[in-house]
Amino acid sequence: MAVIELSNIRKSFGSLNIIGGVDLRIEDGEFVIFVGPSGSGKSTLLRLVAGLEEVTSGNILIDGEDVTDLGPADRSLSMVFQSYALYPHKTVRGNMAFGLEVARTPKAEIERRVQAAAASLRLETYLDRKPKELSGGQRQRVAIGRAIVRDPVAFLFDEPLSNLDAALRAEMRIEIAKLHQRLGATMIYVTHDQVEAMTLADKIVVLKDGAIQQVGSPIDLYEKPANLFVAQFLGSPKMNVFEAAPVNGGLRIAGTGQLDLALAQAGVTKVGARPENITVAAAGQGNIDGKVDVVERLGSDTYAYIALGEGELVTVRLPGNARLSVGETVGLVLDMAELHLFDAEGKALAKI
Amino acid sequence: MTIVGKSKRSPSFRRNRWMLSAILFVIWLYTILPLFYVVVSASKSNNDLFTTFGLWFSSDFHLLQNIHDVFSYQDGIFSRWLLNTIGYATAAGVGAALFSTMAGYALAKYQFFGKRLVFAIILGAVMIPQTALVVPLFLLMSKVGMVNTPWAVILPSLVFPPGVFLMRVYADDAIPNELIDAGRVDGAGEFHIFSALTLRLLMPGFATVLILAFVATWNNYFLPLVVLSSAEYFPVTVGLAQWYATATVGSGGGAALFTLVLAGALLSIVPVIIAFIVMQRFWQGGLGAGGVKA
Amino acid sequence: MAGPRPKKRRHLISKRVAPYLFLAPFTLLFLAFLIAPMVYAFNLAIYRTTVVAGTKFVGADNFIRALGDPKFWQGVIVLLKFAIIQIPGMVAVALLIALILDSGTVYLKSFFRVSLFLPYAVPAVIATLIWGYLYGPAFGPFTQLANALHLPAPDFLAASTVLPSIANIANWEYTGYQMIIYYAALQAIPADLEEAAAMDGANGFIYALKVKLPLIAPMVVVTVIFSIIGSLQLFSEPYLLHNIAPAQISNSYTPNYYAYSLAFSNQQYNYSAAVSFVLGAVTAVISYVFMLIVNRGSRA
Numbered sequence: 001m002a003v004i005e006l007s008n009i010r011k012s013f014g015s016l017n018i019i020g021g022v023d024l025r026i027e028d029g030e031f032v033i034f035v036g037p038s039g040s041g042k043s044t045l046l047r048l049v050a051g052l053e054e055v056t057s058g059n060i061l062i063d064g065e066d067v068t069d070l071g072p073a074d075r076s077l078s079m080v081f082q083s084y085a086l087y088p089h090k091t092v093r094g095n096m097a098f099g100l101e102v103a104r105t106p107k108a109e110i111e112r113r114v115q116a117a118a119a120s121l122r123l124e125t126y127l128d129r130k131p132k133e134l135s136g137g138q139r140q141r142v143a144i145g146r147a148i149v150r151d152p153v154a155f156l157f158d159e160p161l162s163n164l165d166a167a168l169r170a171e172m173r174i175e176i177a178k179l180h181q182r183l184g185a186t187m188i189y190v191t192h193d194q195v196e197a198m199t200l201a202d203k204i205v206v207l208k209d210g211a212i213q214q215v216g217s218p219i220d221l222y223e224k225p226a227n228l229f230v231a232q233f234l235g236s237p238k239m240n241v242f243e244a245a246p247v248n249g250g251l252r253i254a255g256t257g258q259l260d261l262a263l264a265q266a267g268v269t270k271v272g273a274r275p276e277n278i279t280v281a282a283a284g285q286g287n288i289d290g291k292v293d294v295v296e297r298l299g300s301d302t303y304a305y306i307a308l309g310e311g312e313l314v315t316v317r318l319p320g321n322a323r324l325s326v327g328e329t330v331g332l333v334l335d336m337a338e339l340h341l342f343d344a345e346g347k348a349l350a351k352i
Numbered sequence: 353m354t355i356v357g358k359s360k361r362s363p364s365f366r367r368n369r370w371m372l373s374a375i376l377f378v379i380w381l382y383t384i385l386p387l388f389y390v391v392v393s394a395s396k397s398n399n400d401l402f403t404t405f406g407l408w409f410s411s412d413f414h415l416l417q418n419i420h421d422v423f424s425y426q427d428g429i430f431s432r433w434l435l436n437t438i439g440y441a442t443a444a445g446v447g448a449a450l451f452s453t454m455a456g457y458a459l460a461k462y463q464f465f466g467k468r469l470v471f472a473i474i475l476g477a478v479m480i481p482q483t484a485l486v487v488p489l490f491l492l493m494s495k496v497g498m499v500n501t502p503w504a505v506i507l508p509s510l511v512f513p514p515g516v517f518l519m520r521v522y523a524d525d526a527i528p529n530e531l532i533d534a535g536r537v538d539g540a541g542e543f544h545i546f547s548a549l550t551l552r553l554l555m556p557g558f559a560t561v562l563i564l565a566f567v568a569t570w571n572n573y574f575l576p577l578v579v580l581s582s583a584e585y586f587p588v589t590v591g592l593a594q595w596y597a598t599a600t601v602g603s604g605g606g607a608a609l610f611t612l613v614l615a616g617a618l619l620s621i622v623p624v625i626i627a628f629i630v631m632q633r634f635w636q637g638g639l640g641a642g643g644v645k646a
Numbered sequence: 647m648a649g650p651r652p653k654k655r656r657h658l659i660s661k662r663v664a665p666y667l668f669l670a671p672f673t674l675l676f677l678a679f680l681i682a683p684m685v686y687a688f689n690l691a692i693y694r695t696t697v698v699a700g701t702k703f704v705g706a707d708n709f710i711r712a713l714g715d716p717k718f719w720q721g722v723i724v725l726l727k728f729a730i731i732q733i734p735g736m737v738a739v740a741l742l743i744a745l746i747l748d749s750g751t752v753y754l755k756s757f758f759r760v761s762l763f764l765p766y767a768v769p770a771v772i773a774t775l776i777w778g779y780l781y782g783p784a785f786g787p788f789t790q791l792a793n794a795l796h797l798p799a800p801d802f803l804a805a806s807t808v809l810p811s812i813a814n815i816a817n818w819e820y821t822g823y824q825m826i827i828y829y830a831a832l833q834a835i836p837a838d839l840e841e842a843a844a845m846d847g848a849n850g851f852i853y854a855l856k857v858k859l860p861l862i863a864p865m866v867v868v869t870v871i872f873s874i875i876g877s878l879q880l881f882s883e884p885y886l887l888h889n890i891a892p893a894q895i896s897n898s899y900t901p902n903y904y905a906y907s908l909a910f911s912n913q914q915y916n917y918s919a920a921v922s923f924v925l926g927a928v929t930a931v932i933s934y935v936f937m938l939i940v941n942r943g944s945r946a
Contacts, residue, residue: 052841073847085842089860098856099846150846365751368850373752379743383762386776386818389787393779407787451672458668462661470669477680478872480930483879483902484922485680487909488687508679516672542664571769573882578906589771593886596775600889614779617772624767632760 002062002153002186003028004049009058011044011210018044019210022058026154026188026203031180033189035197035233036207043158045207046190050156051075062153073099078147079156082163084139086131092118092142093127096149117145120182121175137168144179154186161196173199194234198222206230228270228346237275237303237315239340242288244271254308257288259334268349272340275317279333280304280324286331290314292324306332387621394418394615401610418615425612429583429591434620437570437587440502444509445566452512452561453554456519457546461532471520478513483574490578504579505587509569515561522557523550563631570624588620684926690919708920718921721901722928724809729877732813737870739817740824745854747825748832759829763822770819770882777815778890803891812883820876824869831862867940871933878929881906901925 004026011019019041026032034042047053049060051072060068067075086095093114100110118124121141131139140160147155157176161169177200180187191197197204198218206213206221206229214226218234225231232238242253246268251259253271283289290306293313302322305313314332324330341349385407392408393401395415404410422430458464459471489508493499498507527550535545551558573589580586586594592613599609691708695701712718743762747755765773780786781802789799802811835858843853881902888895897911898904901921908918 050845052844072841072844077845079842079845081838081842083836083838085836085838087839087842087857089857098843098848102847102852146842146846369751369753372746372749376743376746376752376758379739380758380761383765383818383822386773386780387764387768389780390776402784405787405790451675454668455672458665462665462668464662464665467665470673474676476930477676478875480680480684480926483881484905484926484929485683485687487905487915487918487922488683488690489679490909491690491915492683492686507675511672511675511679513676536661542660543667546668567767571771573769573771574902574906578910589769592775593771596778596886597889600778610779613775617776621768621772625764628764628767629760632756 002026003064004154004186004188005059005061006045006049007059007061009045009048009060010056011041011048011053012056017210019048022210022212024205024212024215026186029184029186031187031189031200031202032205033191033197033201033203034205034207035191035194036213037233038192039209040207041210042190042192042207044210046156046158046188049188050077050079052079073102076150076153077156078150078152078154079158080140080143080147080160082159084131084143084163086139086142086146088131091128091130092123092134092145095131095142096146099146099150113149113151114145117148120148120179121145136164137172140164140172141175144176148179148183152185154188157187157189159190159192161191161193169196176200194236198234204234206233224348225340226348228272228342228348231272231340231342231348235274237317239272239274240278240314241342242271242273244268244341254288254312256309257332259287259336259339267343268341269344270342270346271334272342273334274338275303275315277335277338278314278316279335280306280316280318280322281331281333283329283331286333288314288332288334289329290332292326292328292330295322295324295326297321306330390614390618390621394611394618396611398611401614414611415615418611419619422612422615422619426583429586430588430616430619432584433586433588433591436502436585437589437620438623440505440509440576440587441566441570443506444569445562447506447510448512448515448565449558449562451510452515452565453519453523453551453558454546455516456521456557457523457527457550457554459516459520460523461527461529461550474513474516478517486574486578489575493579499579500581500585502585505569505572505576505585508575509565509572512561512565512568515565518561518564519554519557523554526553526557559631567624588616592616592620687919687923690916691923694916704916708917709924711917712920712924715921717898717904718901718924721898721904722925724900725878725880727809728813728816728880729874731810732816732877733870733873735813736817736821736824736873737866740821741828741859741866743821743825744828744832745858747829748858749850749854751850759826763826765819765821766823768819770815771886773819774815774883774886777811777818778887781811782890803887803894805894808887808891808894812880812887815883816877816880820873824873827865827869828862831865832858835861871936871940874936875929875933878925878932 004024006022006024009019009022010017022045034045036042044053048055051067051070051074055068058068059066062075072079087098090098096114096117097110100113105113114127115124118127121144123138123141123145126134126138126142131142134142143160160176161172164172173196176189180200189196189200201218203215204218204221205215208229214221214230216224221230222234225234228241232241242257243255244251244253244259246252246266247258251268251271253259259271280286288308290308292304293307294305296303296305300320302318302320302324304316304318304322304324306316307313316332318324343349389407395413395418396404396410397412397414397417400410400412400414459467490499493504498504531549531553532545535549540548570587571589572587573593576585576587576590577593580590583591583594595609595616596613599613692703692705693701694704694708743758746752747759752758768776780788783789783799783801786802788802792799801807839857840853843857848856879902880900884895884899884903885906888897888899897907902925905918905921905925908914908921
């Protein structure tokens, strides 16, 4: 079990800076997810922890021990790769046993561990098959089995579910969640899918351009995003963001709308409202007026896309089957308690 | 030694690097040795050949003189040989590449009656030692009066079964079926699809087969030896071998030929070596494509 | 509408006929220059032409004579010894070089890759004559070195050393070519496999041994089969070296050389054809058997 600390980690390839000064502490048994758009450095950060890449500067500590100069295997970590990276010429058993064979573990012990891992992943009947005879989901489980068998202090996952279809992805997500419950091990997981991030993580680390934007629990990040990027990255559909300017008695939003705030924060340039925090009323009765452009009815929810003056669309989520028709002019009511305020640099300002 | 995660500065990495480089260097020396020897020997006068150390130059740099001798010996037949070789190899290379490409394309992208049989026969043909066919080929060709002509060398060299193999695998890999379907939907005829759409995708494979067939024909000795009797048609391999035989069998007069043979050898390998170095990109990629899947 | 229909019919025909047309040039040449000589060779082999009696049908006589001919079998034994000496060494060195280059740890990778491949550009004939000089007692550098060090000069062309010397020439010629093929196969191995192995604790050496080699093993087998086929056809090297070592290299040193001598020195075309044929059959059988052994091994 492991506490992993990253201290002022920097990574550059030549003159290209990928990671610039990351500090992070991962507690024992935590399920931490690195999430961010492509190019954010999340995979690089994972690989730095794994030891597959060398840090340019900074330290990595596992349980207080400085492992920065150690190779991957010496750090006692296991990794599950996006493309599974199974050895094609070995059977499932051979794949799982390889690492232990390299470490010269006694055969009986190898057999015991492989059996146990296979049992927990329902792979017993496949032990003598080769990877090419397995489906995507089965291969993924073998990759996980290979990681389990080495009994590492922490598990690393590099976008393991990206290559699976939607249904399988949902199934494997639950599988991984249960794995974490069962083993209680520290897990670091990289994904660009915010649904995976929200559902699996104890702690989410949002990365952008090689820097940490915010660290916190999924709900914390959702309800109290530290900046515009995090606010718009988590949550689907994305948070609606309006231009804002101070005006007597409140804020003028989106050029035409009016927000009455008891005390308007100084420096507010943008206001955010999530689709589920906006309701629809008759024209003129809300904070802003707009025309209904597209309506998507999912049965459980209705997504309405309301066009404001300059063609920007506001996404509104309404429960059930809402009574709206395309072309109708409506008023949007923003829930004041759930408003997010941002300054010119995109940083969140405390709500009053 | 893996470089994954290993610091390029770590002592074990550097030790491995030096060790492996040393092994490679020794093998490299062995590889270069004969080539270097030819360069050195071709730059010596006949006398120096016998008296100075074989692997280093003599003080009398005779290379240009030797080259001159090579081209003037026997009324300059050597230039004739070089031209012949270039001609045969180019014709065979281009022709073999073209026909192999077409055949490979057909085998890869069409379903037709007899396809498996054709493929099995070609596969079987690769197993037949080519040299076993040369003598009967000679006799056959002499019946139709084709011996002792350039065609006697070029035509058999156009048959290049490994090329068909390579192109079949390559065409299978490199050309998406949708491309051909799109062409058909657009109303293009089959040959038009081939020449206008798919051929450019096949170019790397085509280039590889061209180079392989070119080199095979350039290096071929047995076939031209048997089917050609007039020195004017000889490729450089046959001609040079003849000089070599004369040089070694005889003594005294024959001995003077040694420098000629060596300089001739140098002249005949330099063009291909230069071509290889220049055309690196092609054969490295192409050999990979076919080689991996085959 | 009358317009589209005729066009469609034209296409269907074109699609059915096209493959045959594409195959036609190759097939015609194949028939003329590969199948026809084979048929003709067989035809030749079942006749005998003598000055006295003309040409008469002798059935399997020539084949039986070849199969009982000690010169033929001595030649076959030479080939087998040659294959055993030459092929393993060549494959091992080629694999070694390919693995070293693929490991990405040496300097000047590209330079080595190209220069080690260069011998392939040298015709066998020329390689043989160069090595002939290198081996030579007259002005070969090894002899010169030995003389300078007052050591006995190595005799590369003595009866016991001539075959290894020939094998050396073949090694020199073809190792680079094998290396390129193995290198390409190694390059095709996905990179994350190496990372997975690194996580599993395997260093480069173990990874090469336990993952890379097994993965390219099928490719190695294919090249070995082609090498066997090639070495059974040995001709150029002994033919050329015959002149400088006539006692050690007879004109029936290899079956191909024997067939050549029969045809061109002795005018015995019929018997020569039979010898070629039997050699071809022996080659095909050996290759096929080898393939079966290996296939069964890999399927097991």
